[in-house]
Amino acid sequence: MAETELDRAEKRYAQAKARLLALKNREATKARKLDTRRKIILGGALVDLAERDSNAAAMIERLIRNLPREQDRKAFEGWDAKQPAKAEDPTAPPSAAPGSALPASLQKRTQHLASSKSQPS
Incomplete structure (x- = not known):
């Protein structure tokens, strides 16, 4: 049976909708990756600062103590903000x-x- 103009238009619409959704997903993934990268860089800079500045180390320790999730606090057990991560x-x-x-x-x-x-x- 021959494809009607309406069928072709619906098919093009569905393809365009799928392309739009894929583009939105790529943009959201890109934004999440950038956000994660910023957090990692900032966290590293804070840890470096804490190794040199006792006020920064104290602030990081307060932040860790006040983390709302127990599993997040556990990630820092035994970690000292004033000491380098490893030799x-x-x-x-x-x-x-x-x-x-x-x-x-x-x-x-x-x-x-x-x-x-x-x-x-």
Whole structure:
């Protein structure tokens, strides 16, 4: 049976609606990923600051104590905001010069990028 103009229009409408939904989903995913990235970067910067500033460390400890969800507080059990997360790797390249404006986490990423560029692919 031949497809009528109405059938073709309904088919185009359904396809356009599916494309619109897919586009909205991609945009929402992109926004969530950006939000997560911002939170990770900001959290890392706060942890770096807490290692150098006792007021920042105290603020982070208060924030952790006041987290409403028990499972979120448990994630920080045994963690000390004033201490670095882990000891330096003795085989890692030396840190940036003292007084560098970059936080430690960014220094490590920069060193990683520099070392990966110098290695042949």
